[in-house]
Amino acid sequence: MKLRPVLLVVLLLSGFYYVTTHSSSTGRLFPWLHPASDADTGSNTTSVSGPGGSFQLTEASAAPAFDTEEQQNIAVYKKALPSVVNITSTEVAFDFFYGSVPQQGQGSGFILTKEGLILTNNHVIGNAERLEVMLSDKHKYKARRLAADNNHDLALIKIDAPNLTPVTLSNSRDLVVGQRVYAIGNPFGLNGTMTRGIISAIRSIRGPQGNPIEDAIQTDAAVNPGNSGGPLLNSRGEVIGITTMIASNGADQSSGIGFAIPIDTARAMLDDYAKYGYIRRPTLDIVTLPIGPDIAEQIGLPADYGILIERLLPGGAAEKAGLHGGTQRAYQGNIPVMLGGDLIVAMDGQEITSPQDLSAAMNSHRAGDTVTITIFRGRKRMDVKVTLGDARNQQQASSAQST
Template identity: 45%
Template sequence: MHRMWNMATLLAVLAFFCGFQDTARAVSEDERNNIELYQRLSPGVVNITSTVLERDFFFNIIPRQGTGSGSIISDKGYILTNHHVIEDARKLEVTLANGEKYTAEFIGSDPDTDLAVIKIDAPRDELVVIPMGASRDLKVGQKVLAIGNPFGLGQTLTTGVISSVGRTLRSPGGALVEDVIQTDASINPGNSGGPLIDSSGRMIGINTAIFSPTGANVGIGFAIPVDTAKRVVNDLIEKGYYAYPWIGATLMTLLPDFAEALKLPVKRGAMVVEVVPGGPADQAGIRGGTARAQIGNHILIVGGDIIVALEGNPVQDADSLIRELRSRRPGERVALEVVHWDGGRERVTVILGERPGGYRYR
């Protein structure tokens, strides 16, 4: 009897520990996906330390360090990050996931999209490349993962979903960045420049900003869409800056109230305020304003052409026309329909130039 009790006790203990181990091994499919992606991709996410020179209260020059994140995008050592992570840096140091540190070389930067590329000279077998996906067909509710170095704490993973798409964010350069991704995955200072990854393990965005009254994450983070990065990254590597198309004209939205007050033949479009002499618009024969007119509290430059269509599609305002032109490349031809101030219409072809003053580091 005593022997049987011992055997029963032993079986119960074995059953308990087997059940405990089964419970410990019970990982959901979603958790397995998170674990696998982190283990595979986190070595491709780096910590970036930037040293900026500043003046203290007594005007002494002192160094100040900041941290951010970046994604290895090539086995040649190219790293994609945010412009604001490396802006004005006099020294850049990259720490890989294995702890190895390298001095980084600045390659190119674009304040308008808040993107930059730096480079390290590291052995290829130490470089894990983060593959780029696509951001044009993202859906609200998709799972996303953010890997980065918040507050300098390396190799941190947070998860969440896409909260919204098509947001507009103003970059440090002052330009509006279109199609920005909003997510509730925790993004904090130090995450900037790190990748936002989908469940298949592809980068769909570059974490760049948070909305927070406290400075810490409150569930509203933003990422530059990877399609924007794919558009500019080659120029950053080859030229050091992104070559934006340039029409060589200052534009202003024509509102129906203005059109009625000025007795214009069209109600909407983009008014040409000024053309740069010798610029693309000037060479195409587009005319700028010649006089001033006051409508209510508004002072308008009038007398110039009004752009009413681009490639046959109606132009409703100056902003939409500028956004469409920004998606083109220098040297590309665009067909515009313009209405002259006297009411005549004309179709003109503009060969876009390259915007002067491309951003160059230092």
């Protein structure tokens, strides 16, 4: 009787020994005890031998399937890449001995139509005497400038090439912070580079030339020199903005803060070009003097902000509406100015404290629109209806400081 428990223990130990030494090697009874094989992990083991010895390498037996996020990234890239171009602009500068020296710059752009219309930033092409566009298939074509909107830093150029793939334009009205975005361009001349991020904010900023950009799209997608003019895309590969600038803080590379012009801003430019063959920028046809508290106090103005009308351009919108320019010559430092004109303080109820404010307010209008300008004439505050003019020559308007 006393031997029975001993025999039972011996029997159990023998059974355990048999199971662990025989069945576990096949994994038939306890598959979780079976060591993972190459077939289980989707890999193969290969032996490599040579003068330095021999060793084994574990290699994947097949390429793994892409996950959902990777599939989306790849789909966006494949859809948009054929429409993104590299733009090389060549200007002629002069050295110390007045010899001509070609200077080149690079940027990006994207194809709008099968006929070869390309949208980019105006600062990408600048005053270039020669433009060259390289497609994603490495074919190069000469380009010609069609139109520019300096206030919005946008430009249209055209190439003559077959089998072009235009982008799909979305809108920028309903963009949300946190939304995923993609930037494709040619940073540092590296063609066809895609980066990914989110919309970090939507805010008004100053562009590369100091021009106001309303509702600019801020993103943490890596943007570097050469990305300018390229598309900012949503997760469906549709264009929502034009990559324009980076906040570099002195370093000429990505700092995680890039900005894009909203595509809706470009649509207004495209509509003008389609309808008129040029860009119709609205203008008041005036030369102005910014007013701050110090100047306002010195010359006795009724408000310590706004822009003072120094001069009316003959036959322009402001003159036709009955606004008044300056009549008293004075000097601001060594610069002559004209005082005594109307002081603009608002447009359509929106406060105007600087020429930049007025420019930003004008961005929502087109030539021919009628706006309400609030002014002080002397001490009298009044509203004046003005039909905006058409500033066809942006360079002259800029040099004359007109708005």
